[in-house]
Amino acid sequence: xxxxxxxxxxxxxxxxxxxxxxxxxxxxxxxxxxxxxxxxxxxxxxxxxxxxxxxxxxxxxxxxxxxxxxxxxxxxxxxxxxxxxx
Amino acid sequence: xxxxxxxxxxxxxxxxxxxxxxxxxxxxxxxxxxxxxxxxxxxxxxxxxxxxxxxxxxxxxxxxxxxxxxxxxxxxxxxxxxxxxxxxxxxxxxxxxxxxxxxxxxxxxxxxxxxxxxxxxxxxxxxxxxxxxxxxxxxxxxxxxxxxxxxxxxxxxxxxxxxxxxxxxxxxxxxxxxxxxxxxxxxxxxxxxxxxxxxxxxxxxxxxxxxxxxxxxxxxxxx
Numbered sequence: 009x010x011x012x013x014x015x016x017x018x019x020x021x022x023x024x025x026x027x028x029x030x031x032x033x034x035x036x037x038x039x040x041x042x043x044x045x046x047x048x049x050x051x052x053x054x055x056x057x058x059x060x061x062x063x064x065x066x067x068x069x070x071x072x073x074x075x076x077x078x079x080x081x082x083x084x085x086x087x088x089x090x091x092x093x094x
Numbered sequence: 095x096x097x098x099x100x101x102x103x104x105x106x107x108x109x110x111x112x113x114x115x116x117x118x119x120x121x122x123x124x125x126x127x128x129x130x131x132x133x134x135x136x137x138x139x140x141x142x143x144x145x146x147x148x149x150x151x152x153x154x155x156x157x158x159x160x161x162x163x164x165x166x167x168x169x170x171x172x173x174x175x176x177x178x179x180x181x182x183x184x185x186x187x188x189x190x191x192x193x194x195x196x197x198x199x200x201x202x203x204x205x206x207x208x209x210x211x212x213x214x215x216x217x218x219x220x221x222x223x224x225x226x227x228x229x230x231x232x233x234x235x236x237x238x239x240x241x242x243x244x245x246x247x248x249x250x251x252x253x254x255x256x257x258x259x260x261x262x263x264x265x266x267x268x269x270x271x272x273x274x275x276x277x278x279x280x281x282x283x284x285x286x287x288x289x290x291x292x293x294x295x296x297x298x299x300x301x302x303x304x305x306x307x308x309x310x311x312x313x314x315x316x317x
Contacts, residue, residue, distance in 0.1 A: 010221040013189055017106050024109075025102060035097070039106075046224070046250075080107070085100045092096070 015055035036086035114193035117228025124205035133235035135217030147175035190221035223251035231256035242276035
């Protein structure tokens with residue numbers, strides 16, 4: 009599977025989950041990627057870095073969690089809403 | 095700053111596969127077979143479809159969803175051969191069609207008045223292999239100018255496809271291409287692959303392709 013198409017789908021899932029207005033607040037995107045997923049992790053990281061550092065995103069980073077098997081899933085989204093901590 | 099974490103834990107292909115299942119159900123309920131044409135760029139998908147629309151359009155209602163990274167050139171070419179709507183999907187950089195795009199395109203197609211649906215995917219042998227669009231079958235095309243070992247280089251799409259169309263057979267005298275070797279490689283990957291050998295330019299082998307499609311169509315036409 010081509011890594012850019014997967015990266016685009018992960019970005020779409022993020023937008024669906026948090027809404028377009030919150031995309032600039034995204035700081036980290038967690039992805040589990042299996043050794044049998046048919047993806048090259050470094051290529052996926054490269055594609056995600058390119059997409060997540062350009063609008064509508066601000067400067068989010070991908071965090072890949074390498075696993076055994078064919079798992080490929082978006083595990084978490086980390087946002088910074090810019091407000092001071094309570 | 096206030097950081098919050100949203101747990102997702104969702105498979106990347108899950109949503110696409112859900113939508114594909116919905117599309118498949120809609121098509122089956124309407125008894126409309128859908129063929130998803132996949133090939134590398136320049137293998138001849140659009141010309142094959144142009145000839146197919148011109149021939150089968152005489153007795154069947156055909157609908158097309160066609161995807162391109164940019165431009166609606168293919169849709170405009172195809173629209174000249176059918177009075178049915180050709181739904182163009184411009185993917186804006188994405189290298190494949192996804193089930194959501196097909197679902198959206200289907201909203202403008204009257205399936206009750208459709209005997210056969212073609213989906214012309216973006217020219218690419220890699221990504222479209224992984225995306226279920228809800229089709230009845232994937233059709234992989236490759237031309238005699240591409241080399242016999244295409245199936246070995248891109249095994250996933252040959253494994254996923256049920257039908258293979260060898261195109262540009264008219265160029266066979268001019269290129270070092272062994273047809274039986276190519277078919278042998280493809281059947282190493284997928285022994286059940288049904289093969290057609292065609293030249294959309296000269297018409298060679300097109301009769302067999304048309305016959306297959308007529309037999310597959312909703313209102314199966316006597317051939």
